[in-house]
Amino acid sequence: MADLGRFALLAALVLALYAMAASILGARRRRPEIARSATHALIAVASLEAIAAAVLWAALAGRDYSFRYVVSHVRDAQPFIYNLTSFWGGMEGSLLLWALILSGYTLAALRSIGRTRPPLVPALTTVFGGISAFFLFMLAFVTSPFTTSPFPPADGRGMNPLLLNPWMAIHPPTLYLGFVGMTVPFAIVTAGLAAGSVDDAGVLLARRWMLWAWYCLTMGLMFGAKWSYVVLGWGGYWAWDPVENAALMPWLVATAFLHSVMIQERRQMLTRWNVVLVILAFGLSIFGTFLTRSGVLSSIHSFTESSLGAFFLGFLALALLAAFALAAWRWDELRGRHELDAAVSRESAFVLNNVLFLAVAFSVFLGTVFPIVSAALAGRAINVGPPFFDHIVVPFAFGILFLMGIGPAVAWRRASPDGLRRSLQAPAAAAVVVGLALLAGGMRAPGPVLAFALCVFVAATIAVEFAGGVRVRRAHRGEPPLRALVALVAHNRRRYGGYIVHLGILLLFCGITGSSVFASQRVVTLAPGQAATIERYRVRFDGLLQSTRGGALAITARLRVFEGAHDLGAFAARRNLYLTGDVTTDVALRSTPRDDLYVTLAGWTQTGRATLRLLVNPLVSWMWAGGALLTLGAVIAMIPEHRLVPRTAPAFRGAWSAGE
Amino acid sequence: MAEAGLVALACAAAVFVLSPLWRPAPPPAQDAEREPLLAAHEAVYRALRDLDLDHETGKLTDGDYAALRAGYQAEAVAVLRRLDALAISERDASAGPEGAN
Amino acid sequence: MRDAVGLAVPRALPGAARTGRGGARRTLVFAAGTAIVVLSLGYLVYGGIQQGATYWVTVGELEQRGPGAGPERVRLGGTVAAGTVRWDPSHRHLRFAVTDGQHTLPVVYSGVVPDIFAEGRQVVVEGVLDRQGTFDATTLLAKCPTKYNPADPKTAQ
Numbered sequence: 001m002a003d004l005g006r007f008a009l010l011a012a013l014v015l016a017l018y019a020m021a022a023s024i025l026g027a028r029r030r031r032p033e034i035a036r037s038a039t040h041a042l043i044a045v046a047s048l049e050a051i052a053a054a055v056l057w058a059a060l061a062g063r064d065y066s067f068r069y070v071v072s073h074v075r076d077a078q079p080f081i082y083n084l085t086s087f088w089g090g091m092e093g094s095l096l097l098w099a100l101i102l103s104g105y106t107l108a109a110l111r112s113i114g115r116t117r118p119p120l121v122p123a124l125t126t127v128f129g130g131i132s133a134f135f136l137f138m139l140a141f142v143t144s145p146f147t148t149s150p151f152p153p154a155d156g157r158g159m160n161p162l163l164l165n166p167w168m169a170i171h172p173p174t175l176y177l178g179f180v181g182m183t184v185p186f187a188i189v190t191a192g193l194a195a196g197s198v199d200d201a202g203v204l205l206a207r208r209w210m211l212w213a214w215y216c217l218t219m220g221l222m223f224g225a226k227w228s229y230v231v232l233g234w235g236g237y238w239a240w241d242p243v244e245n246a247a248l249m250p251w252l253v254a255t256a257f258l259h260s261v262m263i264q265e266r267r268q269m270l271t272r273w274n275v276v277l278v279i280l281a282f283g284l285s286i287f288g289t290f291l292t293r294s295g296v297l298s299s300i301h302s303f304t305e306s307s308l309g310a311f312f313l314g315f316l317a318l319a320l321l322a323a324f325a326l327a328a329w330r331w332d333e334l335r336g337r338h339e340l341d342a343a344v345s346r347e348s349a350f351v352l353n354n355v356l357f358l359a360v361a362f363s364v365f366l367g368t369v370f371p372i373v374s375a376a377l378a379g380r381a382i383n384v385g386p387p388f389f390d391h392i393v394v395p396f397a398f399g400i401l402f403l404m405g406i407g408p409a410v411a412w413r414r415a416s417p418d419g420l421r422r423s424l425q426a427p428a429a430a431a432v433v434v435g436l437a438l439l440a441g442g443m444r445a446p447g448p449v450l451a452f453a454l455c456v457f458v459a460a461t462i463a464v465e466f467a468g469g470v471r472v473r474r475a476h477r478g479e480p481p482l483r484a485l486v487a488l489v490a491h492n493r494r495r496y497g498g499y500i501v502h503l504g505i506l507l508l509f510c511g512i513t514g515s516s517v518f519a520s521q522r523v524v525t526l527a528p529g530q531a532a533t534i535e536r537y538r539v540r541f542d543g544l545l546q547s548t549r550g551g552a553l554a555i556t557a558r559l560r561v562f563e564g565a566h567d568l569g570a571f572a573a574r575r576n577l578y579l580t581g582d583v584t585t586d587v588a589l590r591s592t593p594r595d596d597l598y599v600t601l602a603g604w605t606q607t608g609r610a611t612l613r614l615l616v617n618p619l620v621s622w623m624w625a626g627g628a629l630l631t632l633g634a635v636i637a638m639i640p641e642h643r644l645v646p647r648t649a650p651a652f653r654g655a656w657s658a659g660e
Numbered sequence: 661m662a663e664a665g666l667v668a669l670a671c672a673a674a675v676f677v678l679s680p681l682w683r684p685a686p687p688p689a690q691d692a693e694r695e696p697l698l699a700a701h702e703a704v705y706r707a708l709r710d711l712d713l714d715h716e717t718g719k720l721t722d723g724d725y726a727a728l729r730a731g732y733q734a735e736a737v738a739v740l741r742r743l744d745a746l747a748i749s750e751r752d753a754s755a756g757p758e759g760a761n
Numbered sequence: 762m763r764d765a766v767g768l769a770v771p772r773a774l775p776g777a778a779r780t781g782r783g784g785a786r787r788t789l790v791f792a793a794g795t796a797i798v799v800l801s802l803g804y805l806v807y808g809g810i811q812q813g814a815t816y817w818v819t820v821g822e823l824e825q826r827g828p829g830a831g832p833e834r835v836r837l838g839g840t841v842a843a844g845t846v847r848w849d850p851s852h853r854h855l856r857f858a859v860t861d862g863q864h865t866l867p868v869v870y871s872g873v874v875p876d877i878f879a880e881g882r883q884v885v886v887e888g889v890l891d892r893q894g895t896f897d898a899t900t901l902l903a904k905c906p907t908k909y910n911p912a913d914p915k916t917a918q
Binding site: 232233234339340352362367371380382387388389391395396523525581585 | 787790794795798801802805806808809810812813814815816817836848850851852853873874875876877879887900
Binding site: 003004007008011015018033034036037040041043044047048051116117200204265266409410411412413414415416418419420422423465468469471472475492495 | 662665666669670673676677678679680681683695696699703706707709710711713714715716717718719720721724728
């Protein structure tokens, strides 16, 4: 079976290269049948990758220990579902997943664009073929999932038990849907530049794909944060780890793009900027894959150190060089047709938004590669940790938050200052009131007060938008308020879906502020029966329990939590000790909208005393709620608007109405 | 036995990939030129719709609203003219061989 | 590239400044705005480096330098030496030794210990070398052990 897998990948590589060659040849010789053959080749590539994936999955499901990959990731005692998800648990499998997802996107894009912009298809085939060829080359020659050993062991090693968690099971595929998804806009734009047959360089066509990729990346980031929070047991969700940053950077660039592309749609300007953003997003997603795979920056997540990194960097350099060369070639033709009308307009707010997002992305990039840069320039490797990132990102985040409030209130093209003032009056007043209330309530630190006040400001401007829209609709159609609201959102999905996404981001922001600034921690050592208080909770330790769970020795601290006289129930903080020497933590977690009580078992003594780490993290559940709200908004915004203009030839007007 | 299977797979893939070379090429899609124009038309319609909403919610002055509306409508007319011209040329191209028009 | 719309559209709203003056003023505003953002970014980056920068050192380097060569916060990478992991009775303070194969350094740490931490595993610690020659760590990161290293493709086959 391993032979089948190896063969499939090798054949796929050959066909991907063929697709590249054939589409170039077909376009030059103007022979559409050759181009069609190239498309068939990519379909065959997808099928062959599916065969290879099926082989690997069968081996994982069947615990075939002749495969080295299976030995590394599967164990007889491991729950079956994790045997399947271990497909992406290691480098070889994740690269295969990457290639598979890329093929899926390739086929979907070719089908859709074949219908809407056929001239782009040959160039698209070339680009997709080229990127696929790189990953297939890596899979066939550098990191094959199908290496076997002649003497299979009786049992495998299994995955690190930290990965045996539902969040970690869905985090990589979701993240990859986002990462790989950035390839499609890149392919469309480079194809548009190369084919030269579209006026917007394919940027507008790429928008919808980028929105989907952005959404997947957002969810991937949130799943990773959730995993970090509930599994790793340190009480946090984001550590500015290089691999976390690697996923954040393309997200920031994609967010900027989703805003600036709206300007291009309306005013046919910023085309060059958007082209650069698309190329940058793709480059950062490949860079992110590279950071995860090579050990060049010390990170808890890095799978291994290897020469893989050199290949990735080479490919990245080549792809970026080619893309920017194409952009330079077409630079003059991409000139915008209009300019900014006014300084106070939604366009200028979006431009500022872009500048801020790119500034944050640059800072994150700088901080992430700082050791390499400083080693090259100053001779010493210098690391910059979370204080660096927090110091820079927080002020910019405030700026972005403020813009988020201004944006909805300001009109496209040119906002009337009076109208703006009227729109912002109530939200500003609400923000001041809340700020003062917080100060009066005892919150002294200026940062969080400003953060919450700004959140209120933004929420209020969005509420004003909804109210205003409903009012206009009712004035026209006299619908009851609820119907008007639903219809308003349904008929302006992009706009109001976007506002809902912003509300989700606000919740996220509040959650981050609450848990970062107001978290409290206590480390206590208790004998059975003793209790400790933290904030409004009293945690009583009822003794240790030893058991076996899922093939591990589990030491459980039985706890009972009280709030005043109110018994909140029994909880368990656990440490699982595996025979392999691995350790995992089960957190005793009680989430309420107000805060999370988070207890971990740090250690224990032979006499039955337990050392517990108690944390109270305010507003964490707001973050996950924000993610859900963001999903709702994104889904609404992504539903395609039925064509305002019929697809068939429109009826003739004016002088051409002479009978038919 | 296994080798035979791999060879068969390779042959199937080769046949599938090379098959278009022997079939006549499908005619180029008619919609190729129309699509960018339709997209531009949609963009103008959407801009007009948002313009009306912005004005009615008080974000635009009446003067700016009138000027912007005139601009967008001129754009819409221009796009419609291009679409009409395209439809006429397509109609002529398909009707040509069949007789006078 | 072809334009989708052939008709010329008014470039600016009537009532906007004449293109000459308006254009120059717009460029100035734009340049000023960009300058402000770049300057504040530079200022923040500088401050961030001051706050958050730590030097990477090896165990050997630090041992050589010795304690008291400045209270400089450093980042140290190495392996947890076998048989050196000890907890205090209340299980709050961890003592172990980190080694790079040749030099070994004692470490004391009181924070959250990652689950992956174990003897023989690679760790990164951040902190200060105190006068007694013990490394006082404020941050402890551990790395998953490499299971499969395809650095040499030949051995992988």
